[in-house]
Amino acid sequence: MTSLLDIQNLKLNFKTVQGQVEVLHGIDININAGEKVALVGESGSGKSVTARIILGLLQELRQARISGEVYFDGRDINTMKPKDCAKLRGTAMSMIFQDPTSSLNPVITIGQQFTEVLRRRNNKLAQAICDEQATRMLNDVAIPDAQRVLNAYPFQLSGGMNQRVMIAMALANRPKLLLADEPGTALDVSVQAQTLTLMRELVNDYQTAVLLISHNLGVVREFADRVYVIYQGRIVEDGPTSALFANPKHAYTQALMNAVPRIVGTGLAKVPEVSDAFLAPRITHSDVT
Amino acid sequence: MSAVIRLLLRRLGISVIVLIGVSMLIFAIARVIPGDPARIALGPNAKAEQIASLRAQMHLDESLPVQYGHFLADLSRGDLGISLYTNRPVTKDIAQFLPATLELVFCAGIIMIMLGLPLGILAARYRGRWPDHLIRVLSLVTVSAPGFVWAVILMLLFAFYLPLFPIAGRLNDSFDIARVTGFLTIDTLLAGDFAAFTDALHHLVLPAIALSLSGIGQAARLTRANMVETYNKPYIEMAQAYGFFPSRIARIYAFKPSLIPSLTIIGLDFAAMLGNAFLVEAVFAWPGLSRYGVAVILRKDLNAIMGTVLIIAITFLIVNIIVDLLIAFLNPRIRHSARGSA
DSSP states (O other): OOEEEEEEEEEEEEEETTEEEEEEEEEEEEEETTOEEEEEOOTTSSHHHHHHHHTTOGGGOTTEEEEEEEEETTEEGGGSOHHHHHHHBTTTEEEEOSOHHHHSOTTSOHHHHHHHHHTTTOTTOOHHHHHHHHHHHHHHTTOSOHHHHHHSOGGGSOHHHHHHHHHHHHHHTOOSEEEEESTTTTSOHHHHHHHHHHHHHHHHHHTOEEEEEESOHHHHHHHOSEEEEEETTEEEEEEEHHHHHHSOOSHHHHHHHHTSOOTTOOOOOOOOOOOHHHHSOOEEOOSOO | OHHHHHHHHHHHHHHHHHHHHHHHHHHHHHHHSSSOHHHHHHOTTOOHHHHHHHHHHTTTTSOHHHHHHHHHHHHHTTOOOBOTTTSSBHHHHHHHHHHHHHHHHHHHHHHHHHHHHHHHHHHHHTTTSHHHHHHHHHHHHHHTSOHHHHHHHHHIIIIIISOOSOSSOSSOTTOOOOOSSSOHHHHHHHTTOHHHHHHHHHHHHHHHHHHHHHHHHHHHHHHHHHHHHHHTSHHHHHHHHTTOOHHHIIIIIIHHHHHHHHHHHHHHHHHHHHHHHHHHHHHTTOOSHHHHHHHHHHTTOHHHHHHHHHHHHHHHHHHHHHHHHHHHHHOHHHHTTTSOOO
C-alpha cells in the first residue's frame, strides 16, 4: 500500500514575545489510503496543530515556523503555494470539529452551507443537484427528513443532529483523508458513541483514510486501526491498536491508560520527570504482541 | 413571519409612548424658558391689550396641563398651530424645510453604509496587516472631528482652493424646478431636467460627505471589531478548513454574523446625523430644517419648536424600527422565534 499521508521530521515553532517556542519537535506520522489512524495525547501535546498543518492552515500564520515534510498524495504541503493547498481542502481532505453546533455558521442555513461545500468540488453545480446530493448524504448519516434539516439553522437542531450534518458535509466530496479533531467531545457520551459508529461505517464504505485526534482512549480503541501516542510534541509510541493497548511500553502511554476511569480507579499515575531519556526512545509495536 | 409582525406592533406601541413623553418634556421645557413668546412676536411697540389678546388666543394664560390638552386636541386634527416666526401653519413650514434635511441625511447615511461597512470588512479580512492599519488610522481621524469641522475643511479644500464643488446652497438659481416631493434629486428627475439633477447632486456632495465622515469611521471601526471577534469562532475555522475563498469567508461567513451587533449602533449613528445636520447645514447655507429650527428656538416660537422636535423624534423612532426589523430579518433566531426548535 502506498501511503496517503507521510509526515517526516515535522517541527513547529511559534514566535512569541519571549522568543521561539518549539511545539512539535520532529514528528513522523504515516497514514495509508483507507486507513484509520488515531493520534492520542493530552491537551497541549500538539495534536490539533498537527491537523492544522496537514490542512495547510497553520502555514498561513506568520508567527508559525514549520519545517519538515508533509507529503499528501505525493505532494509536500509545506512547500505548496497557499492557493494550491486551498484547492485540496474541502475536496481531497476535510475536517470534523469538536463542537458541531458552533462549527456551523449560525446565520446561514444548513442547506446553503452544504451547497457551498459541494461546490468546492465543482463550482458550477446546479442548486437542484446540490440539494439532491445533500439529501442523499443526510440520508446516509441517518437523517430521514433531510429537507427540514437543509432549511434549518444550526440552532434549530440538536447537537447530535449537527454532528451528523458535519459528518455528511465532511464526506460529501469523498475526500481521501478525513481529519477528526476530537469529534463530538462537546456532545454527551451516548450521542458521541452513536455518531462515531456512524462515521466508522461511512469511512469504511467510502474507503476514506481518517486521522482521529483524541484524548479518549475508549474512542480510539473502538475506532482506529493504528495509534500514535504524542507527548509534549514528540511521538513516543505507535503501533497497531490491539498491540499497543495490550502491551503499552512507554511510561506515558501506561500512565494515560491508567488514567481511564474505572470503578476502582486510582487517578493519574505519576509520570517520571521529563528528560531526553524519557522522550527519546520511540517504541514501535509490530503486529504480533 | 408572525414573529416579525408582533415585533413591529410592539415597537410601534413603544414609539407612541416615547412620542408622548418627548412631547410633554419639550412642551414643558419650551414654556419654562424665560421670555414671553407673545411679546417677542409682536415686537417692542405692541400695546398691552394686543399682547394679552394674543396670549389668550395661544392659551398661554391657562395652566400647563390645560395647554397640553389643547395641543393634543389640535395635534389629533393634524394641526400644529401657527408659527409666530413665519406666520404660517407649522405643518407647512416643516413640509417645506424637512425634505432638504432628509435628502442630506439620507445621502450621508448611504455614503456611511456604502463606505463604512466595506472598509470594516477589508480591515478585518487583512487584520494585522497594512490595509488594516491604514483603515484604522483613517477611521480614527474621521471619527475625531465632528461633522461641522469637516464641513469647513471640505468647503475650504474643494470649494474654495480647488473650486470643484459649489460652495453653498442646494441648486443653481438658473434652474426652475417644480416642487413635488421637496427632494431636489427626485424633483429634477421628475421634471426631466437632467442638467438640474446633476447640479443638485453636485451641490449635495460636500455637505453629505462632511456629515457622513465620522459615521464612516465609526461604522468601519465597529464592523472591524465585531468581525475580528467573529474570525476567532469555530465556524470560521471550519470555513477555512473546507477551503472556502478568503474573500467569500470575509463577505459572508464572517460579515453576516458580525453585522447584527453592528447594525444597532449604525442605526443610531444614522439618526444622530439629523442633529449633526443642523451644523453642517449652517456651514453650507443648506436651506433645511436647521435654519428654521434655530430661528424658532431663538424667538421662542412655541408651536414651531414643538413641531420641529416632534418631527425629529419621529424620524429617530422610524429609523430605530427599521433597524429592529432589519436585525430581525438578519437574525434567524429572532425570525424563527415563533417556531419550535427541532
